[in-house]
Amino acid sequence: MDAQNTSAIAVDRLVKLYKGVAAVDGISFRLAPGSITGLLGGNGAGKTTTIAMIMGLVTPTSGTVTVLGMQMPKDRYRVLHRMNFESPYVALPMRLTVRQNLSVFAQLYAVADIDERIAGLAADLELTEFLDRATGKLSAGQKTRVSLAKALLNRPEVLLLDEPTASLDPDTADWVRGRLDHYRREQGATVLLASHNMTEVERLCERVIIMKKGRIEDDDTPQRLLDRYGRETLEEVFLDVARGRGEHREAAQ
Amino acid sequence: MIGSDSGLDLSINRVRAMVRRYWYLLRSSSPRVLDLIYWPPVQMLMWGFLQLYVSQNGGPFARASGVFIGAVLLWDILFRGQLGFSISFLEEMYAHNLANLMMSPLRPVEFIAALMIMSVVRLLIGMIPVTLLAILFFGFNLWSLGFALAAFFANLILTSWAIGIFVAGLLLRNGLGAESMAWTIMFLFLPLTCVYYPVTVLPDFLQYVAWALPPTYVFEGMRALLIDHVFRADLMLEAVAFNVVLFAAASLAFLKLLQSARAQGSLLQTGE
Numbered sequence: 001m002d003a004q005n006t007s008a009i010a011v012d013r014l015v016k017l018y019k020g021v022a023a024v025d026g027i028s029f030r031l032a033p034g035s036i037t038g039l040l041g042g043n044g045a046g047k048t049t050t051i052a053m054i055m056g057l058v059t060p061t062s063g064t065v066t067v068l069g070m071q072m073p074k075d076r077y078r079v080l081h082r083m084n085f086e087s088p089y090v091a092l093p094m095r096l097t098v099r100q101n102l103s104v105f106a107q108l109y110a111v112a113d114i115d116e117r118i119a120g121l122a123a124d125l126e127l128t129e130f131l132d133r134a135t136g137k138l139s140a141g142q143k144t145r146v147s148l149a150k151a152l153l154n155r156p157e158v159l160l161l162d163e164p165t166a167s168l169d170p171d172t173a174d175w176v177r178g179r180l181d182h183y184r185r186e187q188g189a190t191v192l193l194a195s196h197n198m199t200e201v202e203r204l205c206e207r208v209i210i211m212k213k214g215r216i217e218d219d220d221t222p223q224r225l226l227d228r229y230g231r232e233t234l235e236e237v238f239l240d241v242a243r244g245r246g247e248h249r250e251a252a253q
Numbered sequence: 254m255i256g257s258d259s260g261l262d263l264s265i266n267r268v269r270a271m272v273r274r275y276w277y278l279l280r281s282s283s284p285r286v287l288d289l290i291y292w293p294p295v296q297m298l299m300w301g302f303l304q305l306y307v308s309q310n311g312g313p314f315a316r317a318s319g320v321f322i323g324a325v326l327l328w329d330i331l332f333r334g335q336l337g338f339s340i341s342f343l344e345e346m347y348a349h350n351l352a353n354l355m356m357s358p359l360r361p362v363e364f365i366a367a368l369m370i371m372s373v374v375r376l377l378i379g380m381i382p383v384t385l386l387a388i389l390f391f392g393f394n395l396w397s398l399g400f401a402l403a404a405f406f407a408n409l410i411l412t413s414w415a416i417g418i419f420v421a422g423l424l425l426r427n428g429l430g431a432e433s434m435a436w437t438i439m440f441l442f443l444p445l446t447c448v449y450y451p452v453t454v455l456p457d458f459l460q461y462v463a464w465a466l467p468p469t470y471v472f473e474g475m476r477a478l479l480i481d482h483v484f485r486a487d488l489m490l491e492a493v494a495f496n497v498v499l500f501a502a503a504s505l506a507f508l509k510l511l512q513s514a515r516a517q518g519s520l521l522q523t524g525e
Contacts, residue, residue, distance in 0.1 A: 018517070049518065056356070057515065057521065058515060058518045059512075059516045077360060080356065081358045084356075085353075087352075091348060091349040092348070092350060093274070093350055097277075100277045104271070104277075105357065107269065108357045108359050109357060110267075134281070
């Protein structure tokens, strides 16, 4: 069995050009089933475009993406029911209640026993008291929990998260990270997390891929990155990469 | 690429999910319901009173007092059918929910089927009260047209769906920058489909254009029925034939625009 088929996600020489400009420039990586990986990078690094190509929302210019053995976007309808996605930049309809929103998406994902699943998730994510409230009337933290509930409805084997704790206060963000980690361990799901938040990546991820200008600048465990760059925190590593200090050090060596 | 988007493997459950989503939205907002209901009677009353005035001068309008009212009601089927389709689609863009849907197992064919169903639901909410008011004010009973009404309705709703599908493609490709198309595109059809006057009124070259549009056959058919009391089945069949072509062309355009939206990354940025 080749690596593409044994990986939960396999990205191979992926390129996305917009009007000749590379948003993603020939990246390759493989994610093992059950792993949690952070995709780090500044604004315009290509993180969101990469995730969108993995979800089949954006067509690559060249290269391939394979998810759970299926090629994206060609075979997306054979695999989308086994995946899900959460981002604060994609909202749920504000006028619908939380329960209505979740039940619509549960039906779209062909979730069995919808009422039971929604009740279970609501209890898990502390949403029970908000289930019959309009989604638009919730606080930012509550909305994030609703989006997370939507993302977990179908018990996805592959979960893609685009800055899942952006705009949350530190306490709520920490709570959300705890729930994500719990879900991943319980279900053995593969998680790819795009983030600016180094604390988040340090706490959750066993592997970090650092992107810059559409390319992968580094790819390793958090500890090995810290050792290699001689830094105390991932934030310092990130700044080294963003400002090109890593390249300078490599050149000096 | 089109093949993967056009999969006809339709799930009734996913269509139902989307219809429920729009029904919840409609139910949650009384201004949305009011918006569906108030305008058709305004139009109908205006044209109805104009008809009363014109018919006093004799001519064909004296023989068929319902021509203007029938025309405005059938025009509303065409216009509101498309608007009902497009507004439901726009709701997803306003809600920033499109990416959630596009990354779910929902297929384009299921999305479109749900939008078609909602266009009929919204149309009925708006049209049933106005047809009753037409009976009350002018003694014009649209429902008494029976089978002819069914033929008119089927053809007009098919055209409205075809235009709605095309506009949805434009919105996917161009984001809310194309929003005005959703509100105004049908007015292009208003003079050309001869809603209120016979095709013979148009200059010769425009008559060719008019006869290429399915609603023209419906409005001519309505005049034949109300003025000459003849149901022109031939016109309805021609309308169906043109509708099939229009619907196929709109579906193809939608798939191409969706494909282009995926290539351009427009589905990530659905704003202006």
